[in-house]
Structures are given as C-alpha cells and as structure tokens.
Amino acid sequence: MKSVTAYMIGAAALVFPASALAQAPKPALAAAEKPKPEKPEEVVPQVVRTLHSGTFGGQRMRYSATIGETIVKNKDGVAEVAVVTTAYVKEPRDPSRPITFLFNGGPGSGSVWLQMGAFGPKRVAIPSDARDDGAPPYPIVDNPDALLDVSDLVFIDPPGTGFSRLLGKADPKEYYGITQDAKLIAEVIRRWIGDNGRWNSPKYLGGESYGTTRSAAVANQLMNVTFNDVALNGIILISTILDFAAGADTPGNELTYITTLPSMAVTALYHGKASAPSVAAFADEARAWAIGPYAAFLLKGQKASAEERAVIRRQLARFTGLSEAYLESADLRVTAARFYKQLLRDRGLTVGRLDGRYTGKDFDNAGENVDNDPSFYGIDAGYTAAVNAWSRGPLGFKTDREYQSIGRILGEWDWRIGGRDDNAYLNVTPYLGQALRENSGLKILVTQGYYDFATPFFAAEYALTRTGIPQDRITYTYYDSGHMMYVRDQDRGKLSADVRAFIRAR
The missing domain is CATH 3.40.50.1820 (Alpha/Beta hydrolase fold, catalytic domain)
Incomplete structure (x- = not known):
C-alpha cells in the first residue's frame, strides 16, 4: 500500500510552488566514512x-x-x-x-x-x-x-x-x-x-x-x-x-443487441423515424420487447424459423426506424456504430454516440461508420x-x-x-x-x-x-x-x- 502525503492550508490564496524547495548542503565526509544513500528528493505540492x-x-x-x-x-x-x-x-x-x-x-x-x-x-x-x-x-x-x-x-x-x-x-x-x-x-x-x-x-x-x-x-x-x-x-x-x-460488440455476444435496442428506439422516435405517445412509454415497450421476443429469437441463433424471423424483422424495423431490407442484410443484429450512420442516411446526417439527439455531417454519405461523434465535438x-x-x-x-x-x-x-x-x-x-x-x-x-x-x-x-x-x-x-x-x-x-x-x- 502506497502512502499519500497531502498538504492542506488555512489561509486564502496561498501558493507553495515546487521551486521553493531548497537543497540542504551536504556535510564533508571523513576519509573512512562510507557515503550514505541520499534521501529521495521531496516534491512540494502546490x-x-x-x-x-x-x-x-x-x-x-x-x-x-x-x-x-x-x-x-x-x-x-x-x-x-x-x-x-x-x-x-x-x-x-x-x-x-x-x-x-x-x-x-x-x-x-x-x-x-x-x-x-x-x-x-x-x-x-x-x-x-x-x-x-x-x-x-x-x-x-x-x-x-x-x-x-x-x-x-x-x-x-x-x-x-x-x-x-x-x-x-x-x-x-x-x-x-x-x-x-x-x-x-x-x-x-x-x-x-x-x-x-x-x-x-x-x-x-x-x-x-x-x-x-x-x-x-x-x-x-x-x-x-x-x-x-x-x-x-x-x-x-x-x-x-x-x-x-454484456455490452461488448464481439461476435457471438447477443446481449449487446438486447441492451442497446431501447436506446435505438427512443433515438429513432426523437428524429421522427418512429411513433409513440411518449419517450418513456416507448422506452418501456422497447425494454419489454428486447428482453422478451427479441432475446428469445437471438438466443435461438440459426435455429429460429423463417416465420419467427419475419415477425422479428417487422417489429425491429418499427423500433429502430431502419428498413426491413437493411435489417435483413445485418442479420437482424444492428450494432450501435452502424445505427449512428444508417438512421438518418436518407437525410445525409449521422447521430451522436454520447447523445443521439446530436447530428453531424460526414465527408460523404456512403460509408458504414461515422467520421466522428457530433455529440462530443459539439461540446x-x-x-x-x-x-x-x-x-x-x-x-x-x-x-x-x-x-x-x-x-x-x-x-x-x-x-x-x-x-x-x-x-x-x-x-x-x-x-x-x-x-x-x-x-x-x-x-x-x-x-x-x-x-x-x-x-x-x-x-x-x-x-x-x-x-x-x-x-x-x-x-x-x-x-x-x-x-x-x-x-x-x-x-x-x-x-x-x-x-x-x-x-x-x-
């Protein structure tokens, strides 16, 4: 365990700069005296x-x-x-x-x-x-x-x-x-x-x-x-x-799609790509669907039937604001990074990672990933x-x-x-x-x-x-x-x- 030395002061606007440290003169050594190891130099905190x-x-x-x-x-x-x-x-x-x-x-x-x-x-x-x-x-x-x-x-x-x-x-x-x-x-x-x-x-x-x-x-x-x-x-x-x-975007981890789906839903709602009476109500609906039907479908993997797949694809499009054709090409698993670029592609805009309300404009509109996060460079x-x-x-x-x-x-x-x-x-x-x-x-x-x-x-x-x-x-x-x-x-x-x-x- 390392120790910490903190120096507190009680007067207003007092400063102790590191340059205030003075080195003490070293005494002369007797002929037979072995040099003693020097003490570590003190660092004076400001x-x-x-x-x-x-x-x-x-x-x-x-x-x-x-x-x-x-x-x-x-x-x-x-x-x-x-x-x-x-x-x-x-x-x-x-x-x-x-x-x-x-x-x-x-x-x-x-x-x-x-x-x-x-x-x-x-x-x-x-x-x-x-x-x-x-x-x-x-x-x-x-x-x-x-x-x-x-x-x-x-x-x-x-x-x-x-x-x-x-x-x-x-x-x-x-x-x-x-x-x-x-x-x-x-x-x-x-x-x-x-x-x-x-x-x-x-x-x-x-x-x-x-x-x-x-x-x-x-x-x-x-x-x-x-x-x-x-x-x-x-x-x-x-x-x-x-x-x-749970949130790792790594092949085989289905939890990341489940836990990000409600965030995609409310962001789609904010940008007019979905409809619901309120943000809180849509978030509740997305939570229930993500942990229920969507989780069950994802955990079945390639054993899910074509009929199940069609139902999930239609519902996933409703929640994410993305087309069924795009969702199918993504195997009904959309990473957050792809979502930032795809949601508003038809408007030539991207959405933020830290805050999906923010929008940005990339160098071009053809890529799969965004150039930068508009919700970070915006603040x-x-x-x-x-x-x-x-x-x-x-x-x-x-x-x-x-x-x-x-x-x-x-x-x-x-x-x-x-x-x-x-x-x-x-x-x-x-x-x-x-x-x-x-x-x-x-x-x-x-x-x-x-x-x-x-x-x-x-x-x-x-x-x-x-x-x-x-x-x-x-x-x-x-x-x-x-x-x-x-x-x-x-x-x-x-x-x-x-x-x-x-x-x-x-």
Whole structure:
C-alpha cells in the first residue's frame, strides 16, 4: 500500500510552488566514512485556497475553493504521483455536513465535465438544444444547481487526467488499471477526510461513465477489502457502465443487441423515424420487447424459423426506424456504430454516440461508420476553455501543464480484476452487491439519459438487477438527453434536484 502525503492550508490564496524547495548542503565526509544513500528528493505540492460566495439551491453562502496536489509516494518514500483535487467547502466549516467525492471516467477523462457542467459552483454555458458549442468566448456563469447547499464537494483527477500526473520514473502499470486506480483514489479519499477532520461526515461517491466503474471499484477498496472500513452513505452513478461483457460488440455476444435496442428506439422516435405517445412509454415497450421476443429469437441463433424471423424483422424495423431490407442484410443484429450512420442516411446526417439527439455531417454519405461523434465535438471546446480559465484564473492554480480533458492513457489501461474466469466476463457490479449487503445504510442512485449509446440505460438496468444485488436501495432516474444529461438546461436542473433529494434522504 502506497502512502499519500497531502498538504492542506488555512489561509486564502496561498501558493507553495515546487521551486521553493531548497537543497540542504551536504556535510564533508571523513576519509573512512562510507557515503550514505541520499534521501529521495521531496516534491512540494502546490495548494491554493481562495474564498468565494454564491447561491446554491436557493441558499446564499460563503465557500472556500482549494485546488492542489496530493503527492503519492512509493514504499521507498519516492514521490510517484501528483493527484490534483478541487474541493469546495461551505464556510464556516461544519464536519457534520455530507462530503461528496466526484470524478469522471474515460478512463482518461478529467473531472471537468461534472465540475464545470453539473455540480461545481461555476459552469460553462453552451447550447442546450444539441447544437455545436461553436467558438470562444464561452460564458462561465454562476451555477445555482451546484450541490453546495447539501454537501461539500471534492473533484478528483486521477493521474493522466486534468493537471494530475506521474512523477519521475513512476511505472504507469502501477496506476493505470481498474484495481490500481481504485486503490489510489481510495487512498486519496482517506487522506482527504483525515487531513480535513471529516471521518464522521456522511460520505458519497459520484462518478460519470467509467467513473461509475471507478465508483464500484473504489467502494470495494473502501469497504470490502479492508478492515479499516470507510463506510459510504451513497453512490451516485451517472451514465452507468458496470458490466462490460454484456455490452461488448464481439461476435457471438447477443446481449449487446438486447441492451442497446431501447436506446435505438427512443433515438429513432426523437428524429421522427418512429411513433409513440411518449419517450418513456416507448422506452418501456422497447425494454419489454428486447428482453422478451427479441432475446428469445437471438438466443435461438440459426435455429429460429423463417416465420419467427419475419415477425422479428417487422417489429425491429418499427423500433429502430431502419428498413426491413437493411435489417435483413445485418442479420437482424444492428450494432450501435452502424445505427449512428444508417438512421438518418436518407437525410445525409449521422447521430451522436454520447447523445443521439446530436447530428453531424460526414465527408460523404456512403460509408458504414461515422467520421466522428457530433455529440462530443459539439461540446468539448467549451468545457476545456472553461476549466482552464476557472482553475488558472479565480482559483489561482499555476502550472505550465496542459489540462487533460480526455487523457491518452486508455491504451495503457489494465482491465484485469482477477483470474481468467473473472476477466472472461468483466463485471464490477458484484462489488456494489457486496457493499449493499454489508452496509445497511448504503443507497445507490442511478441516473441515465435516454439517448446515450456509450452507456445505454437498459444495460445499466440489466447489470444492477442480477442476483446478489439488493433492489430496495437502488433508485433510477431518467433524462431527455444523453450521456452528459446536464448539457440540457432542463435536465441539469432535474439531475441536481434528484441528487439533492438522494443526499437529503439519508
């Protein structure tokens, strides 16, 4: 277990730059004296604390913002990682208040999305109606939907994301992986609550996308694999991915077609390729058909009769908005990647992966796959500009490093969580099942956008309804947007209200 040294400060706007480190002079050695091994060079973290005020959830308050590095050392005392956290704490401080630790996903994504889009005291204002965010300047505005009225907040950027980084000769294999990452983040959380006197505060984890995977793995490290238990009150899963095997687009895996079908249905409805009285009603109908007749047909494989095939083809066309001829050529199994390109091919448009409401235009209309994801390039520039302007400006963080909104560490990620059989079916949901069974006070909130193909809502439901997972303490909420539901103004307010209610309900 590696140790973490965190340096917290109590005055506003104090900075401790690394250049402030002075090396002590070395004493002269006696002739017969053998040189002693030099101590590892200390890395002095930069930590800045500033004071602010704002109105959140209708409540006017003062709060501190502390952005700084937590230095992680190996067993030999050598600094290997600088993890940057941004903490927003109501002033004067109250240790009885809840504290929520938040991170994004990727792996390789910085916490910019949740911080500057959903829950932080400032947010970037980009179009709410699935249009491109265009060019700067992007308005950075007060965020009344921030959660500071109900919880203090700590946004965590794992190494390779945000401003966080590996130091010196640190081996990426020690930190880039499901379990390695979870151990590191759990240790950072332990140190933060220790350094800030928050051991008895109600505690929540919140993650988006792979951040939900991280939430399960970190909860496992905090509660399941240690005798020094850090019990959690709640886990907030935003755009959930837990069961990677079920959604794998690999030949022979029929579950992926079942779990993505409802997302295809509501996206077809949004773009006028299907008809139904409401999104929720069509989603319910698609769920029932996908897990019922469609699943039965897929599992029969080539033993399905021609009559069954004709019925399924007709119904699948109704749900997906695709022609029966196209579905037949795809063997009644349409991958999400093909759907993005095919749904609006007759209009010369593609639909987004992160958010199917977004449309894009490719170089030409003949290909099988899209050139890019319009629901990502439609928002990324605004968020990157906002987090740099806020962190380097009012928060006072000084660095020549580039903020990694989406870091390039995915190719180095270690996806192993156990032996051969564990990784034949990569699924971290059992971590949450154990945590729920062994902590009667733990609850889980699952928030899903209807138009999300990166982490489909039905896939989240499938994962969390397997055996061994108590169902009475899991709540689901849904939004008329996609993976980052908070980009839509109405859904940002709803998400904030849902999370507030979840925290208050303890």
